[in-house]
Amino acid sequence: MSLPRLLVSLAVVLSTAHAVAAEAVVSMELADPAAGQPNVFPHIPAASATDAGNAAKLTLIDGQRDGNGAQLTCLNDGKLADSADAPRSNFFLSPAVPSGRLLVEWDKPHKLHAIRSYSRHPDGRGPQRYAVYVRPTAKPAPAEALATDPKSAGSGWSLLAEVDTRPLGGAPAGCAVAITPDETDKAAAQRVGLGRHRYLLFVLEKVDPADRFGQTFYSEIDLDDGAEHPPAPKLPGRSTLEIEGGYAIDFDTTETPQLTAWVDKVLKPTCAEWYPKIVAAFPTEGYKPPKRFGITFRADMNGVAFTAGTNVVCAGPWFENNLQGEAAGAVVHELVHVVQQYRRGPNRTPGWLVEGLADYLRWFQYEPVENRPRPNLARAKYTDSYRTTAAFLDYVTRTYDAEAPAKLNDLSRRGEYTEQVWKDLTGRTADDLWLEYVQSQRNQ
Ligand SMILES: [Zn+2]
Known part of the structure; x- marks a missing residue:
């Protein structure tokens, strides 16, 4: 032929x-x-x-x-x-x-x-x-x-x-x-x-x-157009990851080239898997989570990471020291903040709960079971934020309402969170729930 x-x-x-x-x-x-x-x-x-x-x-x-x-x-x-x-x-x-x-x-x-x-x-x-x-x-x-x-x-x-x-x-x-x-x-x-x-x-x-x-x-x-246009120089360390659901993440390691390989090999697959999962775990009717956001590593930054709007900013030195440990999980926590986008207003959700929800998805969904936090019950309280609040949310979820984190997220996003929510969800106040949780741990 x-x-x-x-x-x-x-x-x-x-x-x-x-x-x-x-x-x-x-x-x-x-x-x-x-x-x-x-x-x-x-x-x-x-x-x-x-x-x-x-x-x-x-x-x-x-x-x-x-x-x-x-x-x-x-x-x-x-x-x-x-x-x-x-x-x-x-x-x-x-x-x-x-x-x-x-x-x-x-x-x-x-x-x-x-x-x-x-x-x-x-x-x-x-x-x-x-x-x-x-x-x-x-x-x-x-x-x-x-x-x-x-x-x-x-x-x-x-x-x-x-x-x-x-x-x-x-x-x-x-x-x-x-x-x-x-x-x-x-x-x-x-x-x-x-x-x-x-x-x-x-x-x-x-x-x-x-x-x-x-x-x-x-x-x-x-x-x-008849003219020669040299290809734009490739900026090493800048790349966009497009993932399922039409989402795109702009990664920037230009200040921390030593992290680029880890970002490509570990962080990108983690984000590709977990951003859609977090979106699915924390829905609100009519709410569309950010379609595009950035994750930037800074060479000269203390602390771990923060999220401002749709920009996740990570402290290069901390990540470099934690690549084998908590690095990827710390970004998963920030991905939750990208999805949260809670309203400010009279019923603003307290910071300990915002962080607790982020750490709940991280430690009780993303991280392996053996890494789950066990708060020091002699000193801890559910308002301690981060891992302690996450462990408390896990208890409420297991004991009362499997949908509790999704419901707390939904109310927070609508600007409708109040302390009454705990009674509505479980029939108990948050303080009572915490005492129950402490008791349940002591009985183990
Ligand atoms: Zn946080």
Whole structure:
């Protein structure tokens, strides 16, 4: 079987009443698997590592990335997939979403000569199916405007081109698409290209809506403005972890490079597992926990860690000394604070309970059983905060109400916590519950 090399210039789409851009022409090609050189296309140039994508910010503003694939940054590295089925080398959408919107932003308009996209997969994930929209503005647009559905009236987006390579079939050696200005009038094509754009919006569609896993494996998107854009220097120690549920965590160990390996190896998997668990453990109707937050390590900081809003800040020296012990658990405690976001107000939850709930999830859910705290009962009280309050909450949970921590969290988040809550939950005051707890421990 011989595969078609060049497949016609398809769809001429954009109507240019005012000639700010030549009409866009879409060409598509497969690399020939028999040629022994994957990702080499008859006419469409090889992927570029220095295109204007390096100067752009790429954000998935709708839809969800598949966590089995690469981050969005893989679309900008000039590298194509090194095998026919290489999920880690490709960006692709989750099976859960029918489509996604990828926003490209520059800090100033760029005159585009071509847009090229590359994918690779032998079967249903090989073909590309998307539309590109542009926005006739040189000025910054507000995020809400950029997030409007481009198909809705008055969205401010206009269609540049539609791509559908399904007629080519699978792409075991790679599939390339080029969107270029119509060259019928060469001078005009040169002069205006695809237009000057500050924003592009790619609407990525499932290849086959009936195929659950039919999401294109995108290896690269090149935005060619004719200039060389050196890749942004990689900042070692800065990385974003995208996790289940559409959450993203920005890690920063630039001040403490000695912690980067531990963050990558231990902390990231811990956060990926536990942030969604904590979200699920502490729900409130209508409440959405932070979708994105940061964890930053400071070289010159005393103490352990704190959370301010959506910023977790960790003391580098303490972490360095506790990597084999309490380090990861200390961050789990802070993750609870990120999820808590309690209201301030007349019924503000006392600090000992805020910390007790954080330590309850940490010590009685996250940490192994043998690490559970055992307060010194001769001196302790439930208002001692942290581990002591956590042990007290564990007693109430085991003895009276398995939902007690979730209920206390919910009331706290609504700003409705009062001392009466303990009576409502257990029929006893907090002081009485503490005496019971102390007695129960002595009887053991
Ligand atoms: Zn705390």
